[in-house]
Amino acid sequence: MKNPFLLAILIVTSHCLDFNESEFFKSKCGKFTLLRILITKERMYIFLDASCIFYGDLNSTTIGSFPSSCTTICARLGIDNNCDLSKNQLMLVFQNMKHLIGSLILYRTKFTSAKFLRTLESVECGLADFTISYNPKMEEIGMTNLTTIKCSLIDIHGNEELKKLNIPNLNYASPSAENLEANKTGIEINIDSEKYGFCITSVEMYNFINIENVNLKKLGGGICEPGIQPSSGKLCNASHNVDEETEIQDGCTQMFGKVVINPKNVQNVQKLSSVEIIFGVLYIENTNLTTIDFLQNLKYISALGYGYPAITVQNNPYLSNFSFPNLKRIKNNGESSVVFTNNTQEFILDPKYCSFFEDQLGQGGWEKPKFDGNSCYTLIQEANTRPPYKFAKNLDLIIVVLFMSIAQIL
Known part of the structure; x- marks a missing residue:
């Protein structure tokens, strides 16, 4: 490595077990100028001036020290109700910033x-997270x-006028550096608005649900209409009402609306x-299907x-089985996420069907699936108090044959 001072930083950092945001900044935002070296009995400390690092909140007093010429900036960037800068001033100061390392907090802004x-193209968190909250006039995010x-929490909430996100290209997320050091791999996304009609586009929703290790803890609103054609694949419109069968087309990878299957289709x-995602609901009623x-x-x-x-x-009446081999996630903001009613008794007698949704897809809590009004817990408890179902069916058959034999004898 050509720069011995940078090498020294990496050596010192590698021996530091606790996450150190100052060292994290210095390792990410280059162009360092050595100020002094302090050597103690335990270790060597290197004090650097980093031209692309910014500390503190941004306002008219601090704007002059913001490294506006840098494309990568290390900062715990906070903008709140005390910020006395205009939108145009902020556009000017951020015009070259593509990568923010640290955190982004927009709180009670105007x-x-x-x-x-x-x-801005990327945010990589250190100690804090990505938060946009309680901005009373904010109608959209607009980070196109x-x-x-790379943050463990993406939190957009309490923005009472928020109508849309307008972040169509956000398609990758991973935990913060701090959590990665602690071997925590989960990412939590909370997005909500108090504004009636707030919606997330089909493209934005597709991006969210494709993120690995993501916990979509809270997503409010609905999906914006109409659906947006994906860059690859084909989006097809489904039905508006559950009593209207869907016109099923060839080659659809995405369905938008209520996918209704009934005797007519x-x-x-x-x-x-070919369908990979449904932006809406799956509704199957009054068919002669034996399996899905x-x-x-x-x-x-x-x-x-x-x-x-x-x-x-x-x-x-004939449906006794289903198979969703690639289903990974269901997101619902109603009560039960899955409801099976008045099909064959197979779904009631064997709790594995209910458990598929609750255990494998994590539909617990208020999203618990219901089979003829029963929870998975109830079905399991009932199954444990009776003979194995296959044995019971065979026993029923034996009884029928026995009665028929007796009838023939008589």
Whole structure:
């Protein structure tokens, strides 16, 4: 390595077990000028002046020291109600910033959007997180170039006028540096608004649910209409009402609306084999289906804003099995996420069907699935108090044959 001072920093940092944000900044934002070296009995300390590091809140007093010429800036960037800068001043000071290392906190600001951060492409957190909260006039976020957030918490809430996000390119997230050092790999996303009609676009929702290790703890509002055609694949419109069958097309990878399967279109269900995501709900009613095996590529269902369970399957007298081999996540803001009602008794007698949604897909708490009004816990308890189901079915058959034999003898 050509720079011995940078090498010394890396050596010192490698021996520091606790996360040190100052060292974290210095290792990320280069162009260092050596000021002095302090050697103690335990270790050597190197004090540097880093031209792309900014400490403190941003206002008219501190704006002159902000490293506005840097494309990568290390800062715990906080803008709040004490910020006396205009939107144009902020646009000017941030015009070259593409990568922010540290954290971003917008709290109780006067701005209607965060478009002054439109050039920002990534945020990599140190000790704090990505937070935009309680901004009373903010109508949209507007960070249209933001693609990456490396923070353990993405928190956008309490913005009472927020109508939309407008962060269409955010498609990658990973935990903060601090949490990675502690071997914590989860990412929590909280996004909500008090504004009636707040919505998340189908592209934004698709990006969120594709992030690995993400916990979509709270997503408010609904999905914006109309749906947006993806860069690859094909988005098809489904039904507006659950009593209206869906016109099933070939080659759809995304469905927008209520995917309704009933006697009028059940013969075309195999065309749904290409569907990967439903922005809406899956509603299967009054069919002669014996199994649901035609959604083998379905990965996600986002039923935000629909007021229905993500999956409703009811009044299918021959239906006794289903298979969703690639289903990873269901997001619902109603009560139960999955409801099976008045199908065959197989779903009630064998709790594995209910447990698939609760255990494998994590639909617990108020999202718990319901099978004929029963929770998975109830079905398991009932199954444990009776003979194994297969034995019971065989016993029923033996009894029927025995009665028929007795009838023939008599």
